[in-house]
Amino acid sequence: MSDDTRVGIVLVSHSATVAESVAELAKGLAGSGSTVAVAPAGGSESGGLGTSAELISAAAASVDRGAGVAVLTDLGSAVLTVKALLAEGDELPEDTRLVDAPFVEGAVAAVVTASTGADLAAVEAAAAEAYTYRKV
Amino acid sequence: MLDADFFRRWMTAAAASVDREADRLTALDSPIGDADHGSNMQRGFRAVRDALDKEPPATPGAVLTQAGRLLISTVGGASGPLYGTLLRRAGKTLGDAAEVDRRQLAEALRAGTDAVMRLGGAAPGDKTMIDALVPAVDALGDSFAAARDAAEEGAVATTPLQARKGRASYLGERSIGHQDPGATSSALLFAALLDASDTEAGHE
Numbered sequence: 001m002s003d004d005t006r007v008g009i010v011l012v013s014h015s016a017t018v019a020e021s022v023a024e025l026a027k028g029l030a031g032s033g034s035t036v037a038v039a040p041a042g043g044s045e046s047g048g049l050g051t052s053a054e055l056i057s058a059a060a061a062s063v064d065r066g067a068g069v070a071v072l073t074d075l076g077s078a079v080l081t082v083k084a085l086l087a088e089g090d091e092l093p094e095d096t097r098l099v100d101a102p103f104v105e106g107a108v109a110a111v112v113t114a115s116t117g118a119d120l121a122a123v124e125a126a127a128a129e130a131y132t133y134r135k136v
Numbered sequence: 137m138l139d140a141d142f143f144r145r146w147m148t149a150a151a152a153s154v155d156r157e158a159d160r161l162t163a164l165d166s167p168i169g170d171a172d173h174g175s176n177m178q179r180g181f182r183a184v185r186d187a188l189d190k191e192p193p194a195t196p197g198a199v200l201t202q203a204g205r206l207l208i209s210t211v212g213g214a215s216g217p218l219y220g221t222l223l224r225r226a227g228k229t230l231g232d233a234a235e236v237d238r239r240q241l242a243e244a245l246r247a248g249t250d251a252v253m254r255l256g257g258a259a260p261g262d263k264t265m266i267d268a269l270v271p272a273v274d275a276l277g278d279s280f281a282a283a284r285d286a287a288e289e290g291a292v293a294t295t296p297l298q299a300r301k302g303r304a305s306y307l308g309e310r311s312i313g314h315q316d317p318g319a320t321s322s323a324l325l326f327a328a329l330l331d332a333s334d335t336e337a338g339h340e
Contacts, residue, residue, distance in 0.1 A: 050172070050212040076303060077214035083255055084208045084217035088224075 007114040007123045008037045008063025011107055012056055012073040012082060014049045016042035022104055026111035034115040037063035051077040053085055060092045068095035068120030070110050072127060074103045095120060101127035137235035142332055143199035144188045149328035151185035154178055157324055164317040168304040172213055173317040180211035180219070196236050200227030200244075214302060215318060218252050218265060219325075225251040242276035242283075249273055256301060263297040263304065263311065265318035272326045280326075280333040287326035291319040 009026070013019040019042025027038055039059035044050035060069050069092070073079045082098045085091040097120060099106065106127035113126035154161070154177045162174030184203045193199045204224025208216050226248035230236055236244075249269045258264040272287035292315060299311035302318075 044212045049170075050176075051216075052212060053209040053216070077212070077216065080214050080217035080255060081208065084221055087221070087255075088205065088208070 005067045006036050006065055006117060007067045007110075007120050008039070008060070008065055008069040009107070009110050009114060009123075010056065010059045010063060010069060010071045011038065011040050011042070011103070012051065012059075012071060012078045013040070013042040013103065014051060014074055014076070014078060016040070016047065018042055018074070022107050025104070026107040029108050030111045030115045034111065036111050036114045037065060038111055039063045051081045053081050053091070056082060056085060057091050060096055064093035064096075068097065068123075069093050070097055070099045070114070070120060070123045070127065072099050072101055072103055072106050072110060097124055099124045099127045100131075102130050105130035105133060137237055138196060138241060139235045140193060140195050140199055143196045144192050145335060146329050146332040147181070147184050147188055147199065147203050149331040150325050151181035153324045153328045153331075154181045154321065157321075161317050161321055164315055164320055168299065168307055168311050168314045169317060170213075170303060173215060173321065176211045176213040176215055177219075177321055180207045180216060183207075183210040195230070195232055195234055196241075197227045197230035197232060200224065200230065203227070214256070215265075215321065218256055218318070219321075221251050221255050222248040222269070224248075238280070239277060242273055245269075245276065246273045258301040261297060262300040263294045263316045263319070264299075264301050265316070265322040267291070267294045267297070267316065268319040268322035268326075272322070276326075280330045284323075284326045284330040287323040291315060291323040294319045 011019045011023050019040030023038045023040045039062050041055040041059035045052045071082050073082055109130045110123050110127040113123045158174035158178045162171055165171050165173035184206045193202055200223045204220040208220030226244040229244035229247040258266045260266055260270050268287040268290040271290040272283045275286035276283040294316035299305045304311045
């Protein structure tokens with residue numbers, strides 16, 4: 001499968017540093033051959049803590065290769081903003097989904113799965129499955 | 137009847153009210169939130185006011201839909217998508233009508249409030265903006281003044297509640313004794329609606 005048809009991943013956090021670092025971590029764990037488009041959308045437009053609808057829309061557009069976009073979020077306004085943008089209809093690429101998953105583990109699962117050429121439903125399922133991994 | 141200009145004046149009055157009360161909203165948000173509600177709402181409603189001044193939409197529905205969209209994109213906190221959804225859904229419910237009456241507005245805001253409850257998962261009694269919105273929308277069938285009073289009473293009544301949604305819910309019992317900032321800003325929205333209707337005197 002060509003890179004053009006891979007699912008894109010957007011990581012939304014209240015913190016730009018967290019979003020960027022988790023993107024880096026997930027890409028790193030997916031392996032050096034991974035060409036999945038992963039875009040962080042962290043913090044407010046002014047660089048502070050918060051959620052920016054503009055950054056989320058831009059990130060989603062930047063990773064859209066036509067195979068869908070999986071959006072993972074941390075909490076609160078990040079979740080609500082993505083849901084509100086999805087309800088809007090035209091703010092995010094077609095086939096954009098908010099994936100219900102833990103942020104770090106879900107991001108790793110999503111990027112690794114997307115790098116195999118899996119479709120959006122499979123990427124979503126892999127990310128959501130990260131909830132079932134118990135640490136104790 | 138209420139036309140597009142009435143709705144624009146409502147949003148302008150809301151922006152002025154949020155400007156006046158921004159410090160108070162942030163102060164309320166300090167003990168139980170992240171101390172940004174005033175500045176977030178100020179940024180959002182200023183953007184709404186400026187956009188509506190620059191290019192006033194032609195219908196009441198379009199004013200609210202555009203205001204909602206702007207709040208989602210400019211506020212930067214949870215109140216953006218929540219207030220944005222409230223106004224956008226209300227605007228869509230009003231449709232393309234050039235004028236609407238108070239009861240139609242009440243129905244539209246009820247649809248908006250229901251959408252906010254679905255989005256955030258909050259119910260009455262959870263110490264959120266819903267505790268001001270629900271009684272206000274109920275009272276709007278009677279009058280603008282009744283809606284303003286009901287919203288303010290609803291906001292004050294959040295003080296003894298324990299938060300069950302949002303960041304304040306992490307504080308558990310320590311959230312008790314503080315008035316909810318979101319319910320407080322919701323009351324400002326209905327006070328602004330009364331202001332807009334006062335300048336409309338004679339039309340009601």
